[in-house]
Amino acid sequence: MVSESPRQFKCNKPLQEAVFTLDNSKFWYLNFVYNFLYNCIDMDRVHFCNMDTDSMYLAIAGSQIEGYKQGLKYVIKDQLFYDQHYKEWLPWNDCTVAEEKKLMGITTESQGENIVCLAPKCYSLYNGNEQNDDIVSLVNRMKGVSEKKANLTTNDYIKCLNDGYNINVTTNNLQTKMGIMSMISMEKSALTGIHNKVVVLSNGCCAPFMYEINADHYLID
Incomplete structure (x- = not known):
């Protein structure tokens, strides 16, 4: 927290805490993606629309009959793996608030058609x-x-x-x-339309900033 006074500035939050929080959140973020989603979800039917430090926005091509609140139900490719591990990450029907908001878990904030x-x-x-x-x-x-x-x-x-x-x-x-x-x-x-935090490629994908590397250096299949 930074407070301002007429003659001085004071910062009483250690920088290490902020760096650890960001690094740790990215670790658990990728842990969920690679060790859960990629193992039991058909990722050909799931598109990452947007990602942030602690949130992701997914477009899911599930059932055309059921409404948009179907979640991952119709894109599961390994039901056994999903049944064994989904409670480690996701909430379920009739779960408590503590189980829904569990540490390092994933919860649904909002859902829509587009x-x-x-x-x-x-x-x-x-x-x-x-x-x-x-x-x-x-x-x-x-x-x-x-x-x-x-x-x-x-x-x-x-x-x-x-x-x-x-x-x-x-x-x-x-x-x-x-x-x-x-x-x-x-x-x-x-x-x-300007995004100044990452390098936006011609196909809409985003790549991190690296010294002397621009969009022309990336190969797009």
């Missing part, structure tokens, strides 16, 4: 079809801008993805400087 992912922490989950103009927004997320104040719709995310449509919003924040509190108005990019 999702548009622009960047980590920037997505729109919705039901319906944009071609039929019957979209129902379920969750809209963006980073650095209040969802309530931005008042964005799913169509804004779709325009940004398809047409490079950028949306700026004005935010008001309180700022203290030299003991004086002021209201600061800033214009921020709420939705944009």
